[in-house]
Amino acid sequence: MPLRVAILTDEPGWHGRELQRAFLALGVQSAFASLPDCRIDLESPQARVQVPGFGEREPDAIFVRSIEAGSFEQVTLRLSVLHALRELGVPVYNDARAIERSVDKSMTTFLLRRHGIPTLPTWVTERESVARGILMRETAQRHELVVKPLFGSQGKGLQRLASGASVPGQDEVRGVWYLQRFLNCGEGKWHDWRVLVAGGRPVSAMLRRGRSWVTNVARGARVEAVDAQGDLAGLAIEAAEAVGADYAGVDLMRDADGRWLVLEVNSIPAWRGLQAVTPFRIADVLARDLVTRHLGQALGRLGPARTR
Numbered sequence: 245m246p247l248r249v250a251i252l253t254d255e256p257g258w259h260g261r262e263l264q265r266a267f268l269a270l271g272v273q274s275a276f277a278s279l280p281d282c283r284i285d286l287e288s289p290q291a292r293v294q295v296p297g298f299g300e301r302e303p304d305a306i307f308v309r310s311i312e313a314g315s316f317e318q319v320t321l322r323l324s325v326l327h328a329l330r331e332l333g334v335p336v337y338n339d340a341r342a343i344e345r346s347v348d349k350s351m352t353t354f355l356l357r358r359h360g361i362p363t364l365p366t367w368v369t370e371r372e373s374v375a376r377g378i379l380m381r382e383t384a385q386r387h388e389l390v391v392k393p394l395f396g397s398q399g400k401g402l403q404r405l406a407s408g409a410s411v412p413g414q415d416e417v418r419g420v421w422y423l424q425r426f427l428n429c430g431e432g433k434w435h436d437w438r439v440l441v442a443g444g445r446p447v448s449a450m451l452r453r454g455r456s457w458v459t460n461v462a463r464g465a466r467v468e469a470v471d472a473q474g475d476l477a478g479l480a481i482e483a484a485e486a487v488g489a490d491y492a493g494v495d496l497m498r499d500a501d502g503r504w505l506v507l508e509v510n511s512i513p514a515w516r517g518l519q520a521v522t523p524f525r526i527a528d529v530l531a532r533d534l535v536t537r538h539l540g541q542a543l544g545r546l547g548p549a550r551t552r
């Protein structure tokens with residue numbers, strides 16, 4: 245029986261096709277499934293999880309490509325499906341715990357701090373008065389602040405708060421003010437770095453030059469290849485480890501003294517921008533990492549495959 249991996253996503257798209265081809269090259273079958281269609285089966289005596297397209301048997305592994313937004317209940321259930329699969333012994337890449345720990349930016353910052361990984365001064369609060377106080381104190385010291393959605397991604401919804409600004413209201417931040425000191429690269433010189441890490445190793449890295457201070461590829465940043473080595477790679481590896489991610493996209497900046505700082509860790513990263521400056525196929529590295537580290541005992545069943 246060949247190994248079978250479920251790629252969880254509502255929209256397979258380019259990433260899905262890349263992964264499917266990469267698994268196939270390893271002799272591993274894969275199929276797409278939508279997380280809302282997966283079912284925790286409470287009727288069967290052993291309690292199982294049904295993944296559509298995989299019949300009675302659970303997949304040999306799960307690759308999580310997206311968790312669709314929904315109500316608090318829906319998202320909780322979707323994460324429970326991933327937790328349940330792990331309980332059943334199915335490797336989940338990335339595991340629900342790593343996803344939970346990185347989707348909440350304040351938890352990521354907490355873990356970075358706990359692991360002694362340099363990051364920017366950051367605050368999180370549910371009290372508007374506290375957020376106002378932080379803004380006043382910081383701007384009095386000539387700093388600007390960035391306010392980010394706690395669950396944000398792709399550079400959406402970030403705001404810069406300078407002296408004289410007021411903090412966005414309760415509804416705009418959905419009740420949580422996540423504030424970070426703004427690190428200024430200088431007008432027109434906006435940039436940061438993205439490193440993709442898998443299995444405790446750097447896969448590839450890029451410099452992103454932004455059209456604005458928000459330098460996500462989704463916001464039109466131009467990308468340049470950089471060597472994934474030295475402190476840049478070392479810190480990215482530590483950051484991925486801190487959240488417990490099998491693989492992660494880690495964002496970094498450099499302060500005025502040249503010191504590397506970790507901005508955030510993405511446990512469901514896109515890699516199309518990075519692929520454009522990477523001479524090998526990133527999906528090949530991810531698929532092989534999942535298979536070798538999590539399905540190692542089953543490896544004997546695989547056909548010959550190229551390693552990197």
Ligand SMILES: Nc1ncnc2c1ncn2[C@@H]1O[C@H](COP(=O)(O)OP(=O)(O)O)[C@@H](O)[C@H]1O
Nearest residue numbers: 396397398399400424425426427457458459508
């Ligand atoms: N504190 C900051 N100082 C300067 N630029 C920042 C800061 N935080 C974020 N940015 C810019 O905004 C981008 C998006 O922020 P990030 O924290 O990575 O959130 P997202 O999850 O939306 O990618 C970063 O890649 C960086 O260019």
Ligand SMILES: [Mg+2]
Nearest residue numbers: 398399495508
């Ligand atoms: Mg980011």
